[in-house]
Amino acid sequence: MSGTRIVVLGAGIVGSACARELAAGGFEVLVVDRHRPAGATTAHGEGNVLVSDKGDGPELRLAQLSRRLWPEVLAELDADRVEWDPKGGIVVATTETGAADLAAFAAEQRAAGVAAEPLEAAELAAAEPHLTREVTAAYHYPEDAQVQPVAAATALLSAAMAAGARLRTGCEVTAAIVRGGRIAGVRTSRGDLHADAVVNACGPWAGAVSAALGAPVDVRPRRGEVLVTTPLPPTVFHKVYDADYVGAVGSSDAQLQTSAVVESTRGGTVLLGSSRRQVGFDDRIRPHVLSAIASRALRLFPCLADVPVMRAYGGFRPYVPDHLPVIGPDPRLPGLWHGTGHEGAGIGLSVGTARVLHDLIRGRAPDIDVDPFRVDRPGVLGAGGAK
Structure with a gap:
């Protein structure tokens, strides 16, 4: 799938982790953000990488996957740079x-x-x-740990760009470009961006963005x-x-x-x-x-x-009303993928989410059961956006 163009919407830690994973996998990646990288939700967190706050269930499985992946990612990013602290x-x-x-x-x-x-x-x-x-x-x-969230996100984005990803800021998404029933890119305040796939990693704004794309998810x-x-x-x-x-x-x-x-x-x-x-x-x-x-x-x-x-x-x-992230393909609009809905756990779950999305886009079976995170589950499909 080398040469496949993917637009990642959102340059917070989840979008940056997805960009790094996909660019390292040989995809042609463009990261788009309406403001600046790591400037919104990521900048206003504590940097938690936790398993302690999750009961047995799918989010814990994602947290355990992420916790296993963080040392691997840190070997590339430099643990000192992101202030990795496995303090428990x-x-x-x-x-x-x-x-x-x-x-x-x-x-x-x-x-x-x-x-x-x-x-x-x-x-x-x-x-x-x-x-x-x-x-x-x-x-x-x-197993609980902490990172400096902005440092971690910008390090992930830098690694993505070192692997060939590009970044475009000050670019607000207004609609989807659809051809033959598939998403073929996005219309933005700075012009059309064509792609073979689009990843919605817009955090709290994912509901509004998904609605603009014509496939709303209930993220608030x-x-x-x-x-x-x-x-x-x-x-x-x-x-x-x-x-x-x-x-x-x-x-x-x-x-x-x-x-x-x-x-x-x-x-x-x-x-x-x-x-x-x-x-x-x-x-x-x-x-x-x-x-x-x-x-x-x-x-x-x-x-x-x-x-x-x-x-x-x-x-x-x-x-998200059912308290689980939304990760995977949108069956209503082929080529649209979501990686959002992590609430306060996005820092810790970012690298696991990125690995799961990469596996799914390639048609591989992820290391965990991702059915609980599917886009078309009850309670997720809705109007989206803030009221």
Whole structure:
């Protein structure tokens, strides 16, 4: 299939990972973005590469595939450049009910091949000396890791371009070019772009873009915010979060939900999250949301009470009502492929998504069952876009 022209829509981390995978496979790749690479959802995340937050099921299989692939990809990208940190995660419960639920969840994950190790109080104190002692259960997930999301995305895109991919920015997609019932390219604000296949990797905007292409998928924006402290001496040594986070990720409630997620960066800042709410593309920062995030975080790390917060940021995540990514061919418009709907897990799942799409485009069987991610599953085909 060498010489096949593929237009990848979206230069965030998923689009960049797809471009790298496809260009390395010999395809002629053009990456298109309406703004700049890694400038939207990717720039507003924490860089998580997680297995700890996923119960047994298809998304966990994709996460495990991605986690296996990341070291392979990093060997090409340079782990130091993307600030790869395989520091592991610690999930804690602070109530007796929460402890029982967390133990059951960890047991389910272990049965699915995830390393989830219970920590006794002394072990937890040694691992996270500044964490509250009001903990009823704790589990260590050594496979959890972190990258600097913009650095990782731009490194993936650079690798794609080194393999022959091209990039076009400031280019908004307005419609599909269709010939003989197949997509043959896209019409954009900067002219027509012809291709043999098109990959929709537009993140939260994938719903609107798919509607413009005439094959809408129900991908919506879901907003999240993060607080960033001033740089500190070593204080938080893993990604630490309350078990409530898993429930917030899987919830369909449109109202504000917060859970405690605390982790440090290589620069010494501490990231405090997380929030989830459905507000369309309203990008206003709301003080009550930041207050709720801070309050949750302080329950886990009371020592942060007097630490200055130097900034807050928020972004949109691609939400799908059934909480699974949309990956694969669109049966309504041959030649159109989707790689979106990862919500807050896109950083970690990017390289696995790229490998799956590459395999499918080549007609190969991927390493995991991709039927749960299919485009024509119930609940995904819809109007798309933000209301």
